Amino acid sequence: MYYFIVNPGSRSGNGKYVWQKAERILDQEDVEYRVYFTAYRTHATELAAEITARTERLTLIAVGGDGTVNEVINGIRDFSRVTLGYIPTGSSNDFARCMGLPTDTEAAVQNILHPTHFDKIDLGLMELGGQKRYFAVSCGCGFDAAVCHEALHSRIKNLLNRLHLGKLTYVGIALKQLVLCKPGSATITLSNGKSKTYSKAYFVSGMNCHCEGGGLKLAPHADIHDGFLDIFVVNRLGKLLIALMLPTAYAGFHTIFPGVHIFRARSAEVAVTGTLPLHTDGETCLMEDTVKMACCPQSLTLIAAGKNA
Numbered sequence: 001m002y003y004f005i006v007n008p009g010s011r012s013g014n015g016k017y018v019w020q021k022a023e024r025i026l027d028q029e030d031v032e033y034r035v036y037f038t039a040y041r042t043h044a045t046e047l048a049a050e051i052t053a054r055t056e057r058l059t060l061i062a063v064g065g066d067g068t069v070n071e072v073i074n075g076i077r078d079f080s081r082v083t084l085g086y087i088p089t090g091s092s093n094d095f096a097r098c099m100g101l102p103t104d105t106e107a108a109v110q111n112i113l114h115p116t117h118f119d120k121i122d123l124g125l126m127e128l129g130g131q132k133r134y135f136a137v138s139c140g141c142g143f144d145a146a147v148c149h150e151a152l153h154s155r156i157k158n159l160l161n162r163l164h165l166g167k168l169t170y171v172g173i174a175l176k177q178l179v180l181c182k183p184g185s186a187t188i189t190l191s192n193g194k195s196k197t198y199s200k201a202y203f204v205s206g207m208n209c210h211c212e213g214g215g216l217k218l219a220p221h222a223d224i225h226d227g228f229l230d231i232f233v234v235n236r237l238g239k240l241l242i243a244l245m246l247p248t249a250y251a252g253f254h255t256i257f258p259g260v261h262i263f264r265a266r267s268a269e270v271a272v273t274g275t276l277p278l279h280t281d282g283e284t285c286l287m288e289d290t291v292k293m294a295c296c297p298q299s300l301t302l303i304a305a306g307k308n309a
């Protein structure tokens with residue numbers, strides 16, 4: 001039995017059409033399944049909690065974007081009893097990109113129905129004011145979170161998604177947020193007690209995957225199996241240089257810029273001044289003072305891209 005959680009609103013309504021195609025394949029192959037549709041923000045978390053409250057082992061399939069994956073993993077009661085599958089239907093699909101999962105619906109469904117390879121992957125864990133939240137791709141505060149926040153509420157995103165130009169949403173919003181954002185102090189303390197202060201930080205991200213924001217390879221060597229987060233910091237870099245640096249991140253060449261810092265950490269505490277936007281897998285909130293990011297090694301079993309993918 002497969003349990004599907006579908007976000008029909010992902011990529012501005014694309015999720016609904018992807019699911020219709022997936023459903024035809026499931027019915028043709030006479031697969032036993034149950035499907036649950038999300039209707040609002042956090043609904044996927046509630047559904048995942050409800051489904052995984054049962055005691056048996058089960059296969060849960062998320063159908064949506066990175067935000068849906070995030071909501072689903074945050075609802076799973078006991079990772080050891082769940083195998084997660086994923087059919088990407090989002091705007092960015094960074095988790096699928098990182099895992100090499102098929103984005104074509106037919107291939108993605110076949111990969112789930114006929115798995116050849118299961119993968120134990122790390123998850124990130126963000127702790128903020130007593131609240132904990134898992135992330136699959138990345139967690140970040142500052143500039144990148146401000147971009148995510150605006151993209152989440154953007155009407156232009158809907159329009160560009162319909163024109164298959166969803167990536168442009170992030171480019172446009174990133175330029176606008178770059179003009180608006182003010183760098184601030186960020187002190188990062190690692191689990192070994194060592195700390196470093198960046199006096200003019202634009203953003204700090206904990207990368208579980210190597211890319212975010214629709215393929216920006218911010219941490220080109222991040223490995224979802226290594227038990228570490230790659231901490232990515234942009235500090236003391238002029239805004240014009242940041243605007244030049246970001247596109248080079250699609251190829252991973254941004255690391256040559258002097259204000260770009262990347263280092264590995266099992267966990268890191270990030271202390272900032274003032275109130276900053278914060279995101280986990282593109283889902284946003286506000287933070288003050290301190291946020292903790294940690295890697296939870298080999299937490300989740302995923303249906304990986306197999307030979308049939």
Ligand SMILES: Nc1ncnc2c1ncn2[C@@H]1O[C@H](COP(=O)(O)OP(=O)(O)OP(=O)(O)O)[C@@H](O)[C@H]1O
Nearest residue numbers: 009010011038041064065066067068090091092093
């Ligand atoms: N029925 C729905 N209609 C609209 N939005 C929904 C619905 N159900 C859930 N959501 C919300 O949609 C938001 C975006 O979902 P998701 O991240 O899956 O897609 P996306 O933004 O298109 O993709 P990506 O994160 O890969 O860019 C999430 O915050 C989710 O809570």
